[in-house]
Amino acid sequence: MNALAPLAPGGVSANSDAVFPFTLALLLVAPLILAGLALINTGLGRSRSAAQALLGNVSIVSIAAILFALVGAAIAGSLSATGHAFHVAGKPWDWIGSGSLLLGGLGTATGQAQLGLLFEFQAAALAALIPWGSGADRLRLAAGCALAALVSALVFPLTAHWIWHGWLAQLGGNFSLGAGFIDPGGAATVHMLGGVSALAIVWITGPRRGKFPKEGLSTAMPGHHVVYVLFGSMLSLVGWLAWNAAGAILWLHAPLSALPVNAINTVLAAAAALLATLIVTRIRFGKPDASLCANGWLAGLVASSGCAAFITPGESIFVGMIAGIATPLLVEMLELALSIDDPSGAITVHGVAGLWGLLAGGLFAPQPGQLLAQLVGIATLLGLVLPLVYLLFAVLNRAVPFRVDPDGERIGMDLHELGGGAYPEFVIHRDESYR
């Protein structure tokens, strides 16, 4: 077991002069994850929707930043030490933050709180961005923006407060469950939330036209630019190294000396996952599948977010390997067996791999009771957040219809929504060419 235990006594605070600039620097590199995911979301969609997809990514990040600053940070309690709590069985249940709207109190907040706010800003944007790829080729830009507003202003802040400040974080003190629910890199707050949001969007929006014909197997609709996807994966690694390190400092008070192991674990998890996916797809299809390998790599990174800060390198390889084996099998199962059309694979890559990372954190953490704390957190995301998200999205779908009309889907989102394609000099294939 690594010397770094969650919330170890004697851990460092980001308030200190040495740690503050270092953590700030990490958080300024971390947005590379957003750039990487934007490329992946675009590359896994079709060429006739590429410009709309990338514009959607940028719009979603913009809306998430503004809405989180206006409302979300107050609900998340990013800058306030305590939140609103009710009492059951003599224990406080801190369920919502008590911050001020419009980032009130930012100037007088401690360094730790300001850095935590910056971390949550990026986490809000990531959580809103992940489901966008699942709605590729049929989710309207206006609907994507409305979804981003809902996620960043309400759903993400509430979840973030529970996990990083509120009742889930306090499970250790209140119910003797290890160090409470641990999620240093946002495996639950960002990725599981993004995954369940993606599932809700796919359920509400339905599959792409022609994806599941009445007779025969589902139609293959490969991503249009696998180079975008693979480059986005590489870009994400750089951001992820910074993100996991910043999360360990902010939420686990990890000393700087523990960060190299954290970074090594992040790389090992991704590498093991990629190799596992490569081998599985080689066995399954006869040749390695490039876009599934990128998904496997991402799944390893997502799983590392839940546990890289406090596991050993050997355990990290195991965590990545399981994520890499599960990813291609689950992507195939969702499409072929469960009729779920998820172009970016976000349900598997973010939802399931995030769940696995959290579970692995419970399995390998040194504190007794940590596994139960992780299970309570997972139960909250699955049992409460998924139905809540589905309900909210279904209501939103009434006001802002998610799905483009059939004609728009046929000509492509670029022409329909933007009036011009991403590749005007290219010949666009007809639907029949995919069969």
Added chain:
Amino acid sequence: MKYAGLLLMPAGFFLTIAALVLFPDPLHRGIFILCALAVEGTGLGVAVRGHMASRRESRP
């Protein structure tokens, strides 16, 4: 059917909360939480089946 599954899932969540409040003993608490997760898993399974059934009916 999908809505029945989505209603079953919060029931599992509240069982988890009940386990925290009612059982101080880690063994009983753990078993109860696992049962609650099984309820949530059943709810998710029912919701997925509901989705599949509705897809099958609306295929072109």
